[in-house]
Amino acid sequence: MSAVAPLSSAETPAALIDRLARAGRAAQRRLARLDSRARAEALRAAAAALRADEAAILAANGLDLAQGEARGLSAAMLDRLKLDPARLAGIAAALDQVADLPDPVGQVIDTATRPNGLVLSRVRVPIGLIGIIYESRPNVTADAAALCLRSGNAVLLRGGSEAVHSNRAIHAALARGLASAGVPAEAVQLVPTQDRAAVGAMLAAAGLIDMIVPRGGKSLVARVQADARVPVLAHLDGINHTYIHAAADPAMAVAIARNAKLRRTGICGSMETLLLDAAFPGAPAVVAALLDGGCELRGDARTQALDPRIRPATAEDWDTEYLDAILSVAVVDGLDAALAHIAAHSSAHTDAIVTADDAVAERFLAEVDSAIVMVNASSQFADGGEFGLGAEIGIATGRLHARGPVALEGLTTYKWQVRGTGQIRP
Amino acid sequence: MSAVAPLSSAETPAALIDRLARAGRAAQRRLARLDSRARAEALRAAAAALRADEAAILAANGLDLAQGEARGLSAAMLDRLKLDPARLAGIAAALDQVADLPDPVGQVIDTATRPNGLVLSRVRVPIGLIGIIYESRPNVTADAAALCLRSGNAVLLRGGSEAVHSNRAIHAALARGLASAGVPAEAVQLVPTQDRAAVGAMLAAAGLIDMIVPRGGKSLVARVQADARVPVLAHLDGINHTYIHAAADPAMAVAIARNAKLRRTGICGSMETLLLDAAFPGAPAVVAALLDGGCELRGDARTQALDPRIRPATAEDWDTEYLDAILSVAVVDGLDAALAHIAAHSSAHTDAIVTADDAVAERFLAEVDSAIVMVNASSQFADGGEFGLGAEIGIATGRLHARGPVALEGLTTYKWQVRGTGQIRP
The missing domain is CATH 3.40.309.10 (Aldehyde Dehydrogenase; Chain A, domain 2)
Known part of the structure; x- marks a missing residue:
């Protein structure tokens, strides 16, 4: 049921990311043809699947917690990692809330008629494939996927090794729920390896991944900003x-x-x-x-x-x-x-x-x-x-595209639609 | 009169670009405090200075043409390089037209009042310092500078060696006209060396140059896209x-x-x-x-x-x-x-x-x-x-920030302004 493609032993991390990104892009084009209601219903189905999988997800999380304790993670890290029935219910409820948010895709930003009769409109469209690189919080798996899907984007998730079992269990539930509502499985993919070279391959995947959002501590964000060839939406500091x-x-x-x-x-x-x-x-x-x-x-x-x-x-x-x-x-x-x-x-x-x-x-x-x-x-x-955005994928301190808290609108771009009646340029 | 800082013999291209970019950023902050009318007047003064300097600019252009012929430039290249009274008048007229365009800076994109009374507005602001890397067309010196200034941005211009005398003469006229209207000289700077390492330094100047716009042939755009650490606004191909x-x-x-x-x-x-x-x-x-x-x-x-x-x-x-x-x-x-x-x-x-x-x-x-x-x-x-934008700095095929023809609005970003009456977060 999972959209995690198996990792062939001969496949390099770069080849893996290339394959996943191409599959994600293809799935995004199919996802973009689903209407807004269908994408919202898929998120509700994913929320229901998370609730149905509570036992499996908490068991997987228990494995991560045990490993984390054995590896000497700090109490703060363990707390960020920990799921319980209330926290899992909160994650599922957040999916329902994102489903209820107004859909930015298809919104007409502005429209104008030229003297020659051409009608020009700028219309919001999904960005494409979003890469999320995150640390120990397993809720990001669901939260980030939901915001990307609500805005018509495919997502490639790369969580931290501390939460690997939790992330897989959450992803499996999401994938089952989304598939039941007609979302292509490759629209939400979890990178199936903890090899750190896979992160480097994501950061280098210009033209395949359209935007990277790092979610985690300062060292993660700094590494992503320093190495990425893909545009990054992030803030390094809040001074x-x-x-x-x-x-x-x-x-x-x-x-x-x-x-x-x-x-x-x-x-x-x-x-x-x-x-x-x-x-x-x-x-x-x-x-x-x-x-x-x-x-x-x-x-x-x-x-x-x-x-x-x-x-x-x-x-x-x-x-x-x-x-x-x-x-x-x-x-x-x-x-x-x-x-x-x-x-x-x-x-x-x-x-x-x-x-x-x-x-x-x-x-x-x-x-x-x-x-x-x-x-x-x-x-x-x-x-x-x-700020009334309903959620956020992150806060951006860069100067282009989106600044401050970024939610659904920041996960879209626009295209120009031009409607003519046979105009040719003099 | 010129804003071209002298190149000390001991200064590396990277140090030069660092110095120019810092000066440009500081000038941009002063420029941003000029109101829209003052920036428009400055462009009209620059247009007048171009007209007044016709003889000097055409003489400088004659030098470039002679060198170009001696270096065996193609007829098409020489035509792109060539200025005459009519073309120069067109460049000056274009400055006046950009001065007449509506100013995007300060435009309120949207505003909302939260239940707690906070009033949130997104307001358009200049991006900051724009780098323009261009080839033989000397009109870009004036056109690109005008669009950047109209939208409150400072600009760092790096033209091709074929047009070096023309660019310097045009820049000197612009600088004199702008200064007469109170625009800081460093708001429009011409990189004073043809050392190609200066281009590499511009592309690497992440955090100092906010956006690069390459204007020229496919090999220039491809090089800029491949090497830049700064966001690039461009299209490589029009297939x-x-x-x-x-x-x-x-x-x-x-x-x-x-x-x-x-x-x-x-x-x-x-x-x-x-x-x-x-x-x-x-x-x-x-x-x-x-x-x-x-x-x-x-x-x-x-x-x-x-x-x-x-x-x-x-x-x-x-x-x-x-x-x-x-x-x-x-x-x-x-x-x-x-x-x-x-x-x-x-x-x-x-x-x-x-x-x-x-x-x-x-x-x-x-x-x-x-x-x-x-x-x-x-x-x-x-x-x-x-498209009715009045001009364009370029056409973008990237997915973030701005797509298609980009003019003044694409040279702005926004900030969130939040007006409270003492609200604290519960």
């Missing part, structure tokens, strides 16, 4: 700034700073650098709230004068994504100094200002060139679900 | 098909086939393969019209039965972009066979159908996955001007 302007509401500044840093410290949208305007009278209260909340602060000389508990920052701190209860803090002299600091150190993920001055807010929104720019809100809102 | 369906109007089929192939044979939108439905009764007339128009036809066995003047095609012909009065022709059995031929051989540039059957036309529009898909029109309309 996110919150600038508290002189005219910020003091209570709002405290609430946003605490939330942006401490609600969850390990997500890519968390604040990593706080910029305090020298003219903001509430700075000591913001600093105290963060310190009292258990956050380590590393500041420049002017910041240290605010509170003796602030440690000295090194040059490196301004370019560090802590993903922890640690924050770099600087005092800046006004908006221009804040903009200069952000231009020099931001990773272009999410930068925010807190201010009651609308003109200052608008300058910040216009001049900070990050994927997401916020006024008077916590940077922890940087998330596809919070 | 464009026109399929004459059984239900095509015979007179329309003749007119479109002749125009698509023979109006101009050397442009990327010209037809390179004609697919004749076996059930189309007008096939002999289409074939005769092309042969009588001076076109060499290379066909499969069934095609050769239509007219003895058709030569046998080799397997290679189906994948050849002739850019000449040569055409490959095949007889196909119905829409599905035509779709299969196109899927196998198209370069995804522009493919067309001629038919009076709307259902067939819609299937063709839906299932052919090329950047441009046409019904009952000549593929020679594949052009930014004809």
Whole structure:
């Protein structure tokens, strides 16, 4: 029932990826001819198959957990790997939710009639074959496949070795459910080897794989970005700034700073650098709230004068994504100094200002060139679900195609449809 | 007056490109703060400077032409290189036209208010620094710079050695005109060396140059696509098909086939393969019209039965972009066979159908996955001007960011602006 093609012993990783990618592309063309309702029904059938396979999937996951413990994986890694009935139900429910999302394929972006009568339309179409390279979270197998299929794309999944049994069991269930609804088996393929050369072959498969999405830690993303010949949708860092302007509401500044840093410290949208305007009278209260909340602060000389508990920052701190209860803090002299600091150190993920001055807010929104720019809100809102996209395949800090949280629309491109009545060019 | 930085003798090409790119990025940030009207005025000032420098530019062009003749350039190359008062006036007029185009920067793509009151907008912003690598046409110096500046981008121009004096003279005029209107000099830079290693350095400058647009022949585009670590906007080939369906109007089929192939044979939108439905009764007339128009036809066995003047095609012909009065022709059995031929051989540039059957036309529009898909029109309309874009920086056959003719909108990306009133994430 599985769409995992057997790996012949003589086949190199590059030949394997070539074969899987060609099969995936062919399946995508058939998938693209299914209508939106059929693709949604297939996702619901896949969700049902996941629920039906609960025992098999949890047993496979138990194997992975046992191996992980034997290999000495950290508690955090084991937690990311672990499935239980509630988590599996959540994965299945997410498939149903993606099925309910509006389908971007076929949407007309714009249309125009030329003076010669030609009617031109730009219409959204799937990108083609998406490669997903991910680490220990087995839910990515289902989540990423669902977003790709909902938008008419085929997907080639390459999960981490820690989750190999879980991924195979989840993939087998998905494949059975999708096939029952008429989706070609090769539309969702799992790379059937843990040979790391297969990852290299995916990254090199320009023209066969249309886009790669890495899902995992910084070292994975850095490797993918460094080596890929295929376009990559990703962010490497979330070095996110919150600038508290002189005219910020003091209570709002405290609430946003605490939330942006401490609600969850390990997500890519968390604040990593706080910029305090020298003219903001509430700075000591913001600093105290963060310190009292258990956050380590590393500041420049002017910041240290605010509170003796602030440690000295090194040059490196301004370019560090802590993903922890640690924050770099600087005092800046006004908006221009804040903009200069952000231009020099931001990773272009999410930068925010807190201010009651609308003109200052608008300058910040216009001049900070990050994927997401916020006024008077916590940077922890940087998330596809919070943005109303229903889900996300990832957050992109590149400048082309799609930026910020990317969901179904970012998994499409467009083509020009031209309807004539016999026009020839003079 | 020129923005060309002097090349220190000790500076490697990589160091040169690094320096120019950093200067260009810094200038782009200042450029982005100019409003739309100021950028348009700057282009008009640049057009005026080109007109004022006519004598100097034509003298520089004369040097290039003399060198080109001495180096034995072909007549076609010399013609592409040559400027005269009329051509220079056309280049200046094109700058004025780009100044008149609507500015995409700041356009709000969409906006939504979340249940928590956050207001999210996607707003168009410039991509950043665009690299243009081009061959002998000196008009590209002005045209590409104008499109980049109109959309708020800085540009790094690397022209061919044949046109070095012309490019420098045009660039000097542009730089003077732009500076008079407040555009930073480094917003338009000409790479001041013909060392080919500078091209390699541009292609490797990921993170410094945001997008490369090659403008020139197939070998240039192929080299750029093969070596670039920076995203490339380009098309390699225009292997464009026109399929004459059984239900095509015979007179329309003749007119479109002749125009698509023979109006101009050397442009990327010209037809390179004609697919004749076996059930189309007008096939002999289409074939005769092309042969009588001076076109060499290379066909499969069934095609050769239509007219003895058709030569046998080799397997290679189906994948050849002739850019000449040569055409490959095949007889196909119905829409599905035509779709299969196109899927196998198209370069995804522009493919067309001629038919009076709307259902067939819609299937063709839906299932052919090329950047441009046409019904009952000549593929020679594949052009930014004809599409109403006012100009084009190029035609893209890649799948991400922008497809088909690309003008100002394709030179922008977007950012998310989020306006809150103190929201924190629960």
